[in-house]
Amino acid sequence: MTTKPRLLIAAACVLCAAGPCANATADTNSSKSDQRPPNILFLLVDDWGWTDAGCLGSDLYQTPNIDQFQRDSVNFDNGYSACTVCSPTRGALMTGMYPARTHLTNYIPGARQPAGPLRNPNWTKRLEHRHVTIAEALRDAGYRTAHLGKWHLTPFNDDEVEEYLPGKHGFEVNIGGNKWGQPGSYFHPYRKGIRSIGVLPPGGKEGDYLTDRLTTEAVRLMTQWKDEPFFLHLAYYAVHTPIQPKPELLAKYENLVSPGSRHAHPGYAAMVESVDQSLGTLRKHLQELNLDDRTIIFLTSDNGGVIGRITDNFPLRSGKSNLYEGGVRVPTMIHRPGMAGAGTTCSEPIITVDFYPTILEMAGAVGNSEHNEYVDGLSLVPLLSDPESSLDRQAIYWHYPHYQAATPYGAVRSGPWRLIEFYEDMHVELYNLVDDIGETKDLSSQLPEQAEKLRSMLHSWRQEVGAQMPIRVQEYSPTAQD
Ligand SMILES: [Ca+2]
Known part of the structure; x- marks a missing residue:
C-alpha cells in the first residue's frame, strides 16, 4: 500500500547530501571540519500566504532577498502545510507525522465549541514526549540545536507549560518560544497584557523589533557554533497579527499602495519586508562566516495567508483556517549549496511531514527506529537533485475534526485531484487543480467514480493513521439553534 509510513534514511555519506560543492571540497581537502554534516537553517514564517513575495506574484510586497533566495533554491509550487492553522503544522514538522496521527489537530488551546451537529474529539493539546522530535534526532547525531521564535506546542495551562517548552523537546537553546501563538507586541519589550515573549535573553532597548531581534540572536548562535554542525529552527512570529510594522517600512508602503491592488x-x-530583510541578513552572515557552502536553508509557512483585510492568496481559494487551497498551499523553497536544481520549480505535491525525513537524510542522522516506523513523510532529497522527478506517492492528506472558518473536514490530494469531505453530512467536493487552481468547479457529480476512488483512499488513510473523528451530537437540531 503506497500510503504506508516509510522513512528513507540515507545510507549514503553526508557529503553527498550536502551537494556537489561539498563533494568538490572533500576531494581536495579531507580535514575533519569538511567531514561534518551540513548546517540546517529552517525558516518558518507564520501565516505567510502563497503569493506573499515579489517572486510569488505579489503586486505590493517588495522582497529582493526572498526573490534572490528563490533563484538559488528549488521552488515547490505545490508545497503544502499539514494544517490550516498553527500548532498542528508545527507538530508535524517536529515529528514527521500527520496531525491526524499525533491527534494534535487544532491550534492550542482551540476555539470555543460552536453549536453544530459535531463536537471535538478528545484531541491532544501539546507536543507529546513519546515522539522523537527532529531536534532530538539531530542532537543525538551531534548537532547544536536552537529554537527561536514561535513554539505554540505546550499545554495552555501555565502549570504544565515548562515541561513542553523547546528545551524539553531536544533544543539546547530556546529564544522566544512559549505557549502563545502570537506576541503581545512586536516592539521591545514584546508584551501586552498577559501575552509576552518571556524567554528572550535580557537586553534590547525601546524600539527594538521582534523579527530583527530573532535574526540577531540567530546570527549570534551561528557565530558561536560556526565550527560545529547546527540546526536552527527559526520560527518567526511574523507575519501573524498583531500587524505592527517598523515605522520606516510602513511609511514606504503607505506611499506604494495603489487603488485596486x-x-x-x-x-x-512592511512586516513581510522585515522577514525579507532578515533572510538577507542571515545569508550575508553565513557568507561572512564562510558557512554558506555548508548550510542548507528551508523557507516555508505554517498555513495559508489571512484573507480579508490583511492579504490575498489569489488565484487560490480562501485562506488560513479554511479548507480550500488558500488555507494550506504555502511558499516552499529549499536551498542546498551547489545543487543542480537551483532556480528551478518542482511541482510534485509535498507537505510539512516531508521535512523530517529530508533533514535526517541530509544530516546523515538515523533518528529513532521506533519513531521512524510511523513517520508519514518522504525525503525530498531526490527532488532537489532532479526537480522533474517524482516521489512515487499516491496522495497527501488533511484531517481537521474541528470548527473554525470551515466545518470539520478531511481532504486528499492525488495527482491533479483534490477531494474534500465535509464531516457534518459527509458530502464531498472534487476539484481538478491543474485545470482549476481556484477550486471554482466542483466535479463530484460529473465524475462520481473519481470522487469515490479518492473518498475511499481518504477513509483508508484515516483508518491507517488512527484519525479521531468528531463526535456526532445525537440531540442536535438545526432549528432549535436558530
Ligand atoms: Ca500560523
Whole structure:
C-alpha cells in the first residue's frame, strides 16, 4: 500500500547530501571540519500566504532577498502545510507525522465549541514526549540545536507549560518560544497584557523589533557554533497579527499602495519586508562566516495567508483556517549549496511531514527506529537533485475534526485531484487543480467514480493513521439553534 509510513534514511555519506560543492571540497581537502554534516537553517514564517513575495506574484510586497533566495533554491509550487492553522503544522514538522496521527489537530488551546451537529474529539493539546522530535534526532547525531521564535506546542495551562517548552523537546537553546501563538507586541519589550515573549535573553532597548531581534540572536548562535554542525529552527512570529510594522517600512508602503491592488495592507507589506530583510541578513552572515557552502536553508509557512483585510492568496481559494487551497498551499523553497536544481520549480505535491525525513537524510542522522516506523513523510532529497522527478506517492492528506472558518473536514490530494469531505453530512467536493487552481468547479457529480476512488483512499488513510473523528451530537437540531 503506497500510503504506508516509510522513512528513507540515507545510507549514503553526508557529503553527498550536502551537494556537489561539498563533494568538490572533500576531494581536495579531507580535514575533519569538511567531514561534518551540513548546517540546517529552517525558516518558518507564520501565516505567510502563497503569493506573499515579489517572486510569488505579489503586486505590493517588495522582497529582493526572498526573490534572490528563490533563484538559488528549488521552488515547490505545490508545497503544502499539514494544517490550516498553527500548532498542528508545527507538530508535524517536529515529528514527521500527520496531525491526524499525533491527534494534535487544532491550534492550542482551540476555539470555543460552536453549536453544530459535531463536537471535538478528545484531541491532544501539546507536543507529546513519546515522539522523537527532529531536534532530538539531530542532537543525538551531534548537532547544536536552537529554537527561536514561535513554539505554540505546550499545554495552555501555565502549570504544565515548562515541561513542553523547546528545551524539553531536544533544543539546547530556546529564544522566544512559549505557549502563545502570537506576541503581545512586536516592539521591545514584546508584551501586552498577559501575552509576552518571556524567554528572550535580557537586553534590547525601546524600539527594538521582534523579527530583527530573532535574526540577531540567530546570527549570534551561528557565530558561536560556526565550527560545529547546527540546526536552527527559526520560527518567526511574523507575519501573524498583531500587524505592527517598523515605522520606516510602513511609511514606504503607505506611499506604494495603489487603488485596486490585490495586496493593499501597508502594515502587513512592511512586516513581510522585515522577514525579507532578515533572510538577507542571515545569508550575508553565513557568507561572512564562510558557512554558506555548508548550510542548507528551508523557507516555508505554517498555513495559508489571512484573507480579508490583511492579504490575498489569489488565484487560490480562501485562506488560513479554511479548507480550500488558500488555507494550506504555502511558499516552499529549499536551498542546498551547489545543487543542480537551483532556480528551478518542482511541482510534485509535498507537505510539512516531508521535512523530517529530508533533514535526517541530509544530516546523515538515523533518528529513532521506533519513531521512524510511523513517520508519514518522504525525503525530498531526490527532488532537489532532479526537480522533474517524482516521489512515487499516491496522495497527501488533511484531517481537521474541528470548527473554525470551515466545518470539520478531511481532504486528499492525488495527482491533479483534490477531494474534500465535509464531516457534518459527509458530502464531498472534487476539484481538478491543474485545470482549476481556484477550486471554482466542483466535479463530484460529473465524475462520481473519481470522487469515490479518492473518498475511499481518504477513509483508508484515516483508518491507517488512527484519525479521531468528531463526535456526532445525537440531540442536535438545526432549528432549535436558530
Ligand atoms: Ca500560523
